[in-house]
Every structure is written in C-alpha cells, then in structure tokens.
Amino acid sequence: MGNALFMVWRESVEAILVISILHAWIRARGDAQIGVRHLWAGVGGGLVLAGLLALAMLGVHGWLAADALDLFQTAIMLVAAGLITHMVLWMRSHGRHMKGELEAGLARAAETAGGASVAVLAAIAVGREGAETVLFLYGLAMEQSGATLAQMFAGAGIGFVLALATAWLIQGGARWLPSRVFFRATEIMLLLLAAALLVSGVERLIDLEWLPPLVEPVWDSSLLLDDASTTGGIAAAFAGYRAQPSLMVLVAWFGYWALVMCLGRTQRRT
Template structure:
C-alpha cells in the first residue's frame, strides 16, 4: 500500500501540475471558454488509463497460466522502460516545463478548432496515466494483494490532485525539485524490483532460462535446483523462504521498498543490481550536474509552480 501510494503521489502530482499550469495559462489569456475542451482531453486520458487497467486485470482471467506469465513479464518490462524514461525526462525538462506548456497552448489556440485543445489535454495526462497503470499493475501482480495496493494508489492520486491544486494556486509552497529528486530515486528502486519480477514471470514459462527450465543446475544432495554459487547462472541466487515467509509482512515490505523477494534467481539478482548500478548512477550524475549548474549560475534557475 505504501509503495503504490508513493507511485500514485509522484505520477499523480506530475499530471496535476501539468493540468494546473495549462488551466492557469488559459485563464490568464482570458480564454476560459476553451477550458471544457481541455478538460475533455484530460477526461479521455483518464478513461484510457482506467480502461487499460481493467483490460489487464480482467482479461488475464481468460488466459492460460503460461500466457499470463509471458504477458505479465512483457508488460512489466514496458513499465520499467516507461518509468526510466519519465524519470530522466522530468530531470531534464522540469525547469522549462512551464514555458513549454504555454507554447503548446499558444500553438493550439492559433490552430483553432476543438480538437487541438482536446489533444493537448489528452497528451498532457495520457503519458503519466498509462505509465502509472502499467507500473501499478506490475506491482499488484508481484505483491498479490490487489485491494491494499489499489487503495494505496487511489490515496496517492487523490493526495496528488489536492496538492497540485494548492500548488498551482500558490496556497502552499513546496520545493518540487527536492520532491522529484527523492521520488525519482524511489521510482528507480521500485522499477528495479519490477524488473526483477518481470524476469521471474518470464522464467516460469521458460521464455527466459532459469530455475524452472531443464537447464537449471541440480544439487546432487537434495535433488532440487541448486542455490548460491553452485546454482550460477541458471539456479537460485539465494532462498530465505524458511526465514522470511513469502507473502508475509516482512517480505511484502522488503519487496515494496527495495524489490527484495525471499527467493530470487541469479537472473533476477543480476537484473536488479545491474539496473540500480546503471540507471542509479546516471540519475545521481544528473542530480549532481543540475546542482553544479545552479551553483555556477549567476541568476536563479526558474522553479516549477509552487516551488520555494
């Protein structure tokens, strides 16, 4: 619930800030008459995200176990790709987002017609909506507790909507640069956990070699798949199921926070560690580069709406 709350809060706040900036700029231009078109696009984007979530949730019941695992693994990989792209996109474009959105509004108004504003509202929210849907669906599959995960996501999104409304009206001031830096780091860790679970989904039906395939090394003493260095690279890296009950509170907290599972294959561990090492280093480098740029700049760097 806490993991999905953070994701709903982070992704929801991005969307809420974008919509708030668009509405504020259109109102400042004295063109409140086009706001219904903008809200129509936002509504269509939300409908698309909910529809995709419903299809993924209920459509899976008609599939075989193997098909469910393959589709789950592929969609988890897609979620990781989208989250990775979004984290770096926000890091790179945050300080110019407001001027970019205002330019988009100017071009849409210049074109005239209803669909230009509808498309702007739709595209401004659809990206975060689809990304959030895929990521939350992947987390629900890995946690196996859909009600709690869904409740956490809804609470996070509702909190984001309220916070976005307060920020865009200047009623509260928050250091959004710091907020997105911390939540970006959390998303990197969450994405690493989803990536590890994606490999589990793809290993179970044999799409990716691992402990469930005929090539897995066998421990001659137990007749089971080897664990530890004896199981490298197609066996289990570790198995702590006797100490940490799968599905228990501790296992759920660890999986939600750092992507840890009581039993993980070598491919899962390598994927998790490799993602953290590569993506985490680039993310940290970006934060250091932005910090050094601000320190060297003779004038203040523009802030996002509501940022102190």
C-alpha cells in the same frame, strides 16, 4: 498498499500539474475561442483512454491460456519498469522547463488548432499518466489477492487524494515543499520501484524457464533480513530485495542501476 499509494500519488501529481498549468494559461489568455471546457474535455478523453487500456488488459487476461497469461503478466511488469524509468529520466531533463515549454507550445498551437490544442494536450497528459498507472497497478496486482488486493486499491485511492493536496501545495508555492525537492526525492523512489518490478519479472522468466538462474542462491541473508518478514517485505516491494537471490536476478538488478547511471550521465552532458 504502499507501492500503489506512492505510484498513484506521483503519477497523479504530474498530470494535475499539467492541468493546472493549462488552466492558468487559459485564464490568463482570456480568449473566448479557447475555454476551460476544452481543458475538461481533454481530461475526460485522457481518462477514457486509460480506462480502455485497463479493459483491454482485463480482456486479454481472461482470454489467454495459463502459460501465455504468465508471459503476458511478466511482459506487463517489464514494460511498467521501463515506462517508470523513462518517465523519471524525461522529467529530470524537461521538468525544470515544463511550464515554459507548455505555454510556448500552446501559444503556437492555439493559432492553428484553437481549443482543440488544449483538449489534445490535456488528453495526452492524463492518458499517458493514466496508462502508466494502469500498467503499474496491473503488474502489482499479479502478486496480490484477497484482502491485500483490496488494500492495494485503497492505497491507490489515498494516493490520488494526496496528489491533489501535493499539487495544491506546489502550485501555492509552499516554501517547505518546493517542486524541485519533491521531484528529486520521488524520482529515487520511482527508480527503486522500477527495479523491484524488474526483479519480479526476471524471477517469473526464471520460473517459466525462459532465463537460467545461473547460480541459486548466491547467498542467504534471511537471518539478517528475511524478505518474508514485514520489514523485508517492504524492502522487497520497494527496492527488489531478495534474501536468497539468484545470480541472474543480481545481474538484472545491478545491470539496471548501471544503465540508469549511464543514461543519467549522458543526459547531463547533453
């Protein structure tokens, strides 16, 4: 539930902030050619795109055979981990100037495309965040069933409500929740979630014998923190902790963080 709540919260905040910037730009422009109707048309289009992606994945889920389905679900986990990481790195480099870049791009596009430019940009923003959310929830749902699956969707709904409140606070300029602090704190959580998805994907590939475990287990820390316990389960879900990890899982986990640090340093230099 916690993972779904956090992911939907963060993804929804980004989409809502983009929509808020577009809405403010439309009102400030006061141009009859570009109205709020174009904005909501784009939002609707983005939601339709995300919904179609969800339906497509459900269709594939019902069509594939057992082994192929396992591979498909594993691929979704790995893709979701990659998308989350890309989103964090993109926001780190563009988030500070997002408002100015959006407004400048809109001013140029409005001269040629009019209201369609707002609709397309809103559709892209909502569709992108919606697609990432769908992929993440699908990957997360592969390890849930019954009551825990219902809790996951309940957490997703709560996350969306919290996102509305968070976006309102950020847009209102609340001093105790500046956007820079919000995005810096949540990007760490997102990277931890991506690492957890990567670990789950690697373990599935080991079970399918697509990857060797190398050494299994490297250690056993169950006495200190069992990943089957409540606290250990939270650490496993949010950060990829394993009480009895294989060497391949450790290589993937440490390799992921080494790659993130390397990309972050390259990003700061450029």
